[in-house]
Amino acid sequence: xxxxxxxxxxxxxxxxxxxxxxxxxxxxxxxxxxxxxxxxxxxxxxxxxxxxxxxxxxxxxxxxxxxxxxxxxxxxxxxxxxxxxxxxxxxxxxxxxxxxxxxxxxxxxxxxxxxxxxxxxxxxxxxxxxxxxxxxxxxxxxxxxxxxxxxxxxxxxxxxxxxxxxxxxxxxxxxxxxxxxxxxxxxxxxxxxxxxxxxxxxxxxxxxxxxxxxxxxxxxxxxxxxxxxxxxxxxxxxxxxxxxxxx
Amino acid sequence: xxxxxxxxxxxxxxxxxxxxxxxxxxxxxxxxxxxxxxxxxxxxxxxxxxxxxxxxxxxxxxxxxxxxxxxxxxxxxxxxxxxxxxxxxxxxxxxxxxxxxxxxxxxxxxxxxxxxxxxxxxxxxxxxxxxxxxxxxxxxxxxxxxxxxxxxxxxxxxxxxxxxxxxxxxxxxxxxxxxxxxxxxxxxxxxxxxxxxxxxxxxxxxxxxxxxxxxxxxxxxxxxxxxxxxxxxxxxxxxxxxxxxxxxxxxxxxxxxxxxxxxxxxxxxxxxxxxxxxxxxxxxxxxxxxxxxxxxxxxxxxxxxxxxxxxxxxxxxxxxxxxxxxxxxxxxxxxxxxxxxxxxxxxxxxxxxxxxxxxxxxxxxx
Numbered sequence: 257x258x259x260x261x262x263x264x265x266x267x268x269x270x271x272x273x274x275x276x277x278x279x280x281x282x283x284x285x286x287x288x289x290x291x292x293x294x295x296x297x298x299x300x301x302x303x304x305x306x307x308x309x310x311x312x313x314x315x316x317x318x319x320x321x322x323x324x325x326x327x328x329x330x331x332x333x334x335x336x337x338x339x340x341x342x343x344x345x346x347x348x349x350x351x352x353x354x355x356x357x358x359x360x361x362x363x364x365x366x367x368x369x370x371x372x373x374x375x376x377x378x379x380x381x382x383x384x385x386x387x388x389x390x391x392x393x394x395x396x397x398x399x400x401x402x403x404x405x406x407x408x409x410x411x412x413x414x415x416x417x418x419x420x421x422x423x424x425x426x427x428x429x430x431x432x433x434x435x436x437x438x439x440x441x442x443x444x445x446x447x448x449x450x451x452x453x454x455x456x457x458x459x460x461x462x463x464x465x466x467x468x469x470x471x472x473x474x475x476x477x478x479x480x481x482x483x484x485x486x487x488x489x490x491x492x493x494x495x496x497x498x499x500x501x502x503x
Numbered sequence: 504x505x506x507x508x509x510x511x512x513x514x515x516x517x518x519x520x521x522x523x524x525x526x527x528x529x530x531x532x533x534x535x536x537x538x539x540x541x542x543x544x545x546x547x548x549x550x551x552x553x554x555x556x557x558x559x560x561x562x563x564x565x566x567x568x569x570x571x572x573x574x575x576x577x578x579x580x581x582x583x584x585x586x587x588x589x590x591x592x593x594x595x596x597x598x599x600x601x602x603x604x605x606x607x608x609x610x611x612x613x614x615x616x617x618x619x620x621x622x623x624x625x626x627x628x629x630x631x632x633x634x635x636x637x638x639x640x641x642x643x644x645x646x647x648x649x650x651x652x653x654x655x656x657x658x659x660x661x662x663x664x665x666x667x668x669x670x671x672x673x674x675x676x677x678x679x680x681x682x683x684x685x686x687x688x689x690x691x692x693x694x695x696x697x698x699x700x701x702x703x704x705x706x707x708x709x710x711x712x713x714x715x716x717x718x719x720x721x722x723x724x725x726x727x728x729x730x731x732x733x734x735x736x737x738x739x740x741x742x743x744x745x746x747x748x749x750x751x752x753x754x755x756x757x758x759x760x761x762x763x764x765x766x767x768x769x770x771x772x773x774x775x776x777x778x779x780x781x782x783x784x785x786x787x788x789x790x791x792x793x794x795x796x797x798x799x800x801x802x803x804x805x806x807x808x809x810x811x812x813x814x815x816x817x818x819x820x821x822x823x824x825x826x827x828x829x830x831x832x833x834x835x836x837x838x839x840x841x842x843x844x845x846x847x848x849x850x851x852x853x854x855x856x857x858x859x860x861x862x863x864x865x866x867x868x869x
Contacts, residue, residue: 346815354832
């Protein structure tokens, strides 16, 4: 589904990713772990198509198409979802309006019919309920006045509504207490653990991986994947630290 | 119209305005070309309707009801453009205890030339009115409105300028009595240049005035609002909330002033002038001014000018919203701040739709 080949990327001419290779197939959950500054968030932004992140070498294909050639909105329409480490507040635009605009923009881009207001409301209510978010919060401006945990929950509600093929979740576990971690983790499993979907979980910690069990764990250090393994690699990292493994 | 004398922009109050097109418009003859449709609002409580084309009432398209037509009490003379309006216009005078009128709608159509019209609004003790004025067509539309609100009276005046090209100049002289409330919301969402001159006197104890709106400009358009709110008595409240959006080489300017007289204690004044630049070649001028001669007052003023938030644009894009739509959505939310203050839902919705139509037009062009 996602194939990253020798990816090099810079921010303001500073090299961050230095030859990253990764292949993700449908039905798989991959965890990317690594120390601060390794390039984890950069990888998320480069795949999401954020301006200011320049790819200097390498290729990325998504379902066989050149991902890097697509705008951020086109990537979303193609089925890619980027869960933000710091979800953005948008005063004056309600969650419901934002999501309906987004969903219908994706549907139009795919040549599908727009979803009716009634169907959309039913869908958003179901997804909000599943993540313990009230419809009252859905009507409030996007992320404005939300706690850190509520913002992450809102990311998962969005993912549930947009129903992507591939989710790249950047530190979705940060800022969550234990109960919220459980709710978010269960959400990821419910929405994304399907044979035709895949997840790239970017995380620092083992905690989330106890709920969302990865099929593969990769260690990212200094802009490259230095080690890959199964779920047991995360435990090893937790025990021994990045220093020993990334060296 | 060789007698047309216009202020020069060497005068401070006029430095951001460009009146150079007016003599040429004033020399033209009206074309009589009417817009395809007149945007009367369908509203829950319909009231009087007035249609003015080139400053003249079209009687068979109007239902004046309580609005009188004819000679308007002599307008004040010192206003540079307002003094041109002449004496024949419309007057709304509501007595104390008058039954609610319903929404008063006035449509002004200009068909290529200059037209001038005075108006007078006088609400007696506890009377209430809500008025929507819509400006259409092209040409130079020049208006002077004098408003007097007696004790406890309430006026909600909402104006949308949808004039396609030319110039719209609106001057207001307002006196707000004890406990009376004046709310003026303006949307400049057409293609014409505009100039607003407002002078509001809070002449009674605990008067309330809110004067604000949204100025949307693109191309080489110029919008220029000049407002003064004078607190003359204690316990008054005033709000000036303006949102300016400028694209291309356009300019939006807002000079908003609050004056607090010596005895006007417990005055509460607020100014929020915010500008959004949609292109690096556009200009926004914001000039909040406070002049305070009382010692127990609360006056807050803020002026900011910025661009659309890049993080927000990427966030919207990452959810599948294309750049033009994302830009329009964020701009609409910026503008909504100033328009959402309109009390009646029908009016508010119409104004928000007009603002969105302006934004969508830009999206299609870019």
